Amino acid sequence: MLTVNMLEAKSSLSRLxxxxxxxxxxxIIIARNGKPAAKLVPLEGAKEKKGVRLGLLAGKYxxxxxxxxxxxxxxxxxxFYGSDD
Numbered sequence: 261m262l263t264v265n266m267l268e269a270k271s272s273l274s275r276l277x278x279x280x281x282x283x284x285x286x287x288i289i290i291a292r293n294g295k296p297a298a299k300l301v302p303l304e305g306a307k308e309k310k311g312v313r314l315g316l317l318a319g320k321y322x323x324x325x326x327x328x329x330x331x332x333x334x335x336x337x338x339x340f341y342g343s344d345d
Contacts, residue, residue: 263289
């Protein structure tokens, strides 16, 4: 548990919020004249909403080679540009 004075908290709020948000600090106490006045803690569930993890669908679809992926290029092009039939 880190304790900082009001002036330090005011001048480095972004750094303090990042420390709590990242889990480097579980909570930060902000003191006024040496007496605890406020507590900075992370919001519940905020960590899950921070970003999107890549690879969430890994293993949910069958593997596909580059040839398989490109095999429908002509069909897709015909749908966009019309067929030459």
